Amino acid sequence: MxxxxxxxxxxxxxxxxxxxxxxxxxxxxxxxxxxxxxxxxxxxxxxxxxxxxxxxxxxxxxxxxxxxxxxxxxxxxxxxxxxxxxxxxxREYHLLINEQGEYELVEYEHILTAAAGNRELRAFLFNRGGDWYLRYWHIEGDKKLQLPISPSRATLYKQLDKPEAFLSTSQTEVTVPLNDCRYIKVTDYTKEQIVDIMNHAIITN
Structure with missing residues (x-):
């Protein structure tokens, strides 16, 4: 002791x-x-x-x-x-399980303005290996999240070794599940651009 x-x-x-x-x-x-x-x-x-x-x-x-x-x-x-x-x-940290099934410690930031500050959405941003990742979830519900992002620049995960399909896509937008904790890997965007994407996210039923 x-x-x-x-x-x-x-x-x-x-x-x-x-x-x-x-x-x-x-x-x-x-x-x-x-x-x-x-x-x-x-x-x-x-x-x-x-x-x-x-x-x-x-x-x-x-x-x-x-x-x-x-x-x-x-x-x-x-x-x-x-x-x-x-x-x-x-400082806030997240203990993730990586693609090899091993623990990895990353520092992340809370995006308080996500979905125009809607409290239903918890969203955090971190960088690993030069790539940006979002960790997000709904505080209690089972909804959908529309993001103004090209589907070719985003990958959805519940576990980092198993990519998931988007619910729907267009050339400039993806729709993802909004319930349990998930990750989105984002490429070819700056940190500021990703925060702006999250600011304009829309929660739907």
């Missing part, structure tokens, strides 16, 4: 459903806390019940975030450099 007792437990977290007044507990929120906890080699705890887990549409994604961070913490996968970076409160 560390001298400051932090290794005992990083904290108890509530588990909240989306409602008119809150987006509820979302994967990025748990990723932020569990990544900070892992940097101090601490577990986290959820205060909830089975009914609430069943009622939250993003429970599978939420628990997957915790599973990944607990696995890298338990196996001492993080380097000391990783841990020091994770401790910086202003």
């Amino acid at each position: 560390r001298q400051d007792f932090t290794r005992l437990n990083f904290g108890w977290l509530g588990y909240f459903l989306p409602s008119e007044t809150t987006v509820g507990t979302q994967p990025d929120m748990l990723e932020f806390v569990t990544s900070k906890a892992a940097s101090w080699d601490c577990p986290i705890s959820l205060h909830a019940n089975l009914k609430r887990f069943e009622e939250h549409p993003r429970t599978a994604d939420n628990l997957e975030v915790i599973r990944r961070w607990e696995e890298v913490r338990a196996t001492d996968w993080l380097t000391e450099t990783d841990k020091e970076a994770l401790k910086e409160g202003s």
Whole structure:
């Protein structure tokens, strides 16, 4: 146990459903806390019940975030450099599983203005290997997302080793599922252009 007792437990977290007044507990929120906890080699705890887990549409994604961070913490996968970076409160990180089935740590940014600031959409942007990726999901629903982007410059994934088909395409637009967490790899666009694309995204039923 560390001298400051932090290794005992990083904290108890509530588990909240989306409602008119809150987006509820979302994967990025748990990723932020569990990544900070892992940097101090601490577990986290959820205060909830089975009914609430069943009622939250993003429970599978939420628990997957915790599973990944607990696995890298338990196996001492993080380097000391990783841990020091994770401790910086202003930076957010995502622990992805890459095309080889291995963990990969990336820093990402929340696009608060996505879909004109519609709170239903959570969208984050990161760069790996010189390519830009979006990680996105709906806070609770099962809808569609129209993006003003050429289909030849975008690839949709739920898992990075398995590309998925778009729901529909035109020369200048793609429509993708908007429910569980997914990725979109974007090529031949700048960061600023991708943010602008997300700003003009449209959520449909």
